[in-house]
Amino acid sequence: MLKRIPNILSPDLLKTLHEMGHGDEIVIGDGNFPAANYANRLIRCDGHNIPDLLAAILELLPLDTFVDKPVTLMQVVDEQNEPTPEIWHEYKDILSEFQVAENQIDHEERFAFYERSKRAYAIIATTEKALYANIILKKGVIS
Amino acid sequence: MLKRIPNILSPDLLKTLHEMGHGDEIVIGDGNFPAANYANRLIRCDGHNIPDLLAAILELLPLDTFVDKPVTLMQVVDEQNEPTPEIWHEYKDILSEFQVAENQIDHEERFAFYERSKRAYAIIATTEKALYANIILKKGVIS
Amino acid sequence: MLKRIPNILSPDLLKTLHEMGHGDEIVIGDGNFPAANYANRLIRCDGHNIPDLLAAILELLPLDTFVDKPVTLMQVVDEQNEPTPEIWHEYKDILSEFQVAENQIDHEERFAFYERSKRAYAIIATTEKALYANIILKKGVIS
Amino acid sequence: MLKRIPNILSPDLLKTLHEMGHGDEIVIGDGNFPAANYANRLIRCDGHNIPDLLAAILELLPLDTFVDKPVTLMQVVDEQNEPTPEIWHEYKDILSEFQVAENQIDHEERFAFYERSKRAYAIIATTEKALYANIILKKGVIS
């Protein structure tokens, strides 16, 4: 443990966030996400949900302000009939604390989301149980 | 994630508990325990406290009934003046659910505890903040 | 060995099943299956037949309920003249204990089965001697 | 799988038995034996009992005829009051098929047995459930 570092961030996760550069992406996958199968670099956070991790990561990781939408969620399959997932409201609140507005959040169709995850710098495996909870963050710059 | 397995137990922790044999010991260290320095095998559980992990582990790991005291805590330095650590009450409750009585809990002086940890099969690094929270479990038999 | 875990499941197999995510596949190959050649991750279970392993795995591994057929067998080459393999009746019985009906079992032509095995998360090598005994399981979700 | 090789012997176990020389020892540990902790080389045979493995190994591995007792069991703790373990009768029958008489079987006190296991060439981890089932074999010569 260190001063200033939320204790949910393991040494490996901290090192990984640090190594990432402008435009690199990290996926926070839910408990059923095939993280071990798709990840270039795998970081396990068993026993944790995504909102706790997301808030801790954003304390250290700047988001990309050079693109319109630095945050990406997995599209709801049947958008017309399914309600907006509950957890997205939590995400919206956390992101707004870090100056990310709702219209800066992108949505990617499920299989496109998978393909993009395979190219990401790293995937975090959580045990989040909410549906449609997977989220991709694009790193911004430290100036 | 799997059926029957508490989701706080990572694949590596599960594998480690499975590999251990009768008499092997595992240490659950608090957030300041020098786990990376002392461990033969290190398992990180950043962001978790010990009671949650202890309860989950005991669902799978049998304790040694061949010895009088299969559980060991780190002795309070000034036993006469310091009160019993709060977290020990939590441990007592969890252990009693698994048929371990209070008199089956041993106490080891701090530096002896460290030396024993270096010989343990594995050490789990948590971010538990309570004092005197480190705990050693001795594995029993499956019959 | 651990409580709740069938003892036929090795630490490595248990860890592998745990790491898999929704939609990942695992192949249980018979004794002549070219497992070492095709596997991304190889788990050997020498001396075991497939039904024992299948039953043990299904106690922990949820099958995918998002697809019609989460279980796949290798197609009999001459379906018109060869009888249904004996071992499939055993599989049907085991699967029905886990709420998988016969019509949820798919059949894949031999060489397509091989290609799919090469993409699977893992292959288990058994010494099962029955013909047409190879089987693919698609992991479902823990909710 | 190969001709002449019992299918309970994995490629790794076969290779290990082959590599051993005259006087090298291999331990077959029961399901609670701390095999992963003590082994120089660990071979897992989850789901198997010891008699099946013992019989298969002896088909290939010659025992040492230069020493009086090439086979060693773990001594019963309270020899006067505990009956001879059931499984020892099975061992006796298997060993006699390979020309090893009962008086060629040694007995080693529990902790001495552990220390000797740590020096052995390899340890096999089974899930044998019988008590006092651990056994050490000393390899002989091929002439």
Add this chain to the structure above:
Amino acid sequence: MLKRIPNILSPDLLKTLHEMGHGDEIVIGDGNFPAANYANRLIRCDGHNIPDLLAAILELLPLDTFVDKPVTLMQVVDEQNEPTPEIWHEYKDILSEFQVAENQIDHEERFAFYERSKRAYAIIATTEKALYANIILKKGVIS
């Protein structure tokens, strides 16, 4: 060394033959074969010729009876003018001891033979000096 195992078979070669499955191929290359360059798995048998190895391997390795020609030789470049290589007669005799008739032997053009070798499960490097001595074996089933 082990009972029943020809002593020309090293622990690694034995393990490799064991791991192979139905349809996997192994190449026995002569002393000038670019084995280290082409092999997925390389097994060196320096100082040995091919007939000795072939005979030893066939004592353990079943050949594929599901294909017409489980054995493949490298085609003589100028078939009309070059005589049948002497060593093929030796091979024929050895193979016939294992129920492989001459018409079950295939011939592959030199560069096609090389390409196929690169896909084989393993290549054995011998120091055989005869010309046209390279040989591919396709593993069959143990039933």
Add this chain to the structure above:
Amino acid sequence: MLKRIPNILSPDLLKTLHEMGHGDEIVIGDGNFPAANYANRLIRCDGHNIPDLLAAILELLPLDTFVDKPVTLMQVVDEQNEPTPEIWHEYKDILSEFQVAENQIDHEERFAFYERSKRAYAIIATTEKALYANIILKKGVIS
């Protein structure tokens, strides 16, 4: 780079500081310190002097308040005739910003300092040119 993290701290150094526990020590060696020879874990910071690193590290690393002297310098060989090294004044100023008083700084004889460095969790290799600049920090607790 990350928010809140001084950019002189590399991902590996950050990870190492994070992994350390209460009582673990880290050495910051000068440009001539035999760091690669003595280190359990080596972290290179070529091109940097020690004061810059020290100040950055102390922003994240708590010092041990359970011991009287959590900071150790290498003793001046001829204390009576040599003046106090200039760089020690810089250290004093930096340490006082982090509530470490001058009397909390220990001094260790040169060869004892070397032996202690070999047992430290990690050694940082700088290119600091000042004499008597080596410094050992003992990690404290996060509460």
Add this chain to the structure above:
Amino acid sequence: MLKRIPNILSPDLLKTLHEMGHGDEIVIGDGNFPAANYANRLIRCDGHNIPDLLAAILELLPLDTFVDKPVTLMQVVDEQNEPTPEIWHEYKDILSEFQVAENQIDHEERFAFYERSKRAYAIIATTEKALYANIILKKGVIS
């Protein structure tokens, strides 16, 4: 540290520059460059800016005189409206000390620069904060 070697050059960086041959390229990336993601070989120089490194490297590394432009910068996105980056003037001065004139400096569009970086022999990660500071050097010959 060594005589003649600027101390900002770590042992790994020195070894890497030495190994490179005629025509091989090395990228010096700024603090936000996705170096860890793109690099065939990654060399971290945390806490350093690019001009200090560039000057030190050019003391040892000859530039390619067989091509017109052995140095490449990342093109300014909006060349018509953005001023020439300040840091380029520093680069020009350093390069001119090593006989590289301004017209020997090439400019590569951002995404082409990234693709070329992925093929470079190595990437150096600095914490340079200036914009458009990334630079590629093509090694020349020692004669």
Add this chain to the structure above:
Amino acid sequence: MLKRIPNILSPDLLKTLHEMGHGDEIVIGDGNFPAANYANRLIRCDGHNIPDLLAAILELLPLDTFVDKPVTLMQVVDEQNEPTPEIWHEYKDILSEFQVAENQIDHEERFAFYERSKRAYAIIATTEKALYANIILKKGVIS
């Protein structure tokens, strides 16, 4: 060092030459050749020129007599105006000692030479300073 082995041949180089088979190629690169970048297997011979190495290698390595030109040089760029490189005369003399005539030497255009080097079994990095000194040898047979 060994009897019969020129002492310029390191253990690794000797092993590599031995492992190569008929038709495999080895490149001896000059001091500016991008050997570390292109090599499947890299062997460094710093401080040596090529003629010394070439002569030593040819004492052990047979050249391919099945092809017309078992030796390849890098083509002079401007063949009409540049004189034949001095070092080629040295090569001719050395090669003629090993029964390779001048017309058995091929010439490959620079970039084709590079591409072929990337496919070679190994590349030797020398510090030869002569121009057009790179040379490829194709191994022949030992009969």
Add this chain to the structure above:
Amino acid sequence: MLKRIPNILSPDLLKTLHEMGHGDEIVIGDGNFPAANYANRLIRCDGHNIPDLLAAILELLPLDTFVDKPVTLMQVVDEQNEPTPEIWHEYKDILSEFQVAENQIDHEERFAFYERSKRAYAIIATTEKALYANIILKKGVIS
């Protein structure tokens, strides 16, 4: 294979003999020697007897002429009643070809021989079947 190198010497064995220095020892163990257990570096020569290897090795490896007895055999246990092993006559003949007289051969008691083998640079595992065939060679100098 290479010119001048007996083909029984594998690339690894050749490299090992080359690396050894003055005074380093290599053990050639018989088929029952516990080579894999005792060796610092293990070289397998399955299928070969010792005289063939010994003769090939001595073509390249100089023996130590600075000591009285550069060759060591394992002492016959019951020297008074057991005849001199047959294979020693073969050794004597081979050694005399390399100017080693019978009185330059030492004899070491069995367990002392084992301990010395553990300190040797390498052990060669053969499948030699003769008794008392193990032999230690001490490398001499190339001048």
Add this chain to the structure above:
Amino acid sequence: MLKRIPNILSPDLLKTLHEMGHGDEIVIGDGNFPAANYANRLIRCDGHNIPDLLAAILELLPLDTFVDKPVTLMQVVDEQNEPTPEIWHEYKDILSEFQVAENQIDHEERFAFYERSKRAYAIIATTEKALYANIILKKGVIS
């Protein structure tokens, strides 16, 4: 190759010299020195003699001026009757160019020299043929 760096110094040797700190020792062994056996880190310089290497190394490596004798040779066994080795005169000349006088050269008895070599940071293996040519250098400081 690099500017300012003698081309006899390989990338690995350069890196090693750089990593060494004040007081660390490097051994330059002759062609018969058991370098591979004794070295913590081995650097091969096959085909080179020691004077060439020594001169190149001293261009970069400062010797220790804090001790009386930063250079050590292996003592002549029979000092009274053997002449001073020729090569020592060469060494004296090279060392004097780097301000090391003859009385700063120590001599260590053969077996003490070996023991000290085992503790050295690195050993360089040359093919120097002169007797008594081994030499130990103790690194000094860069100030």
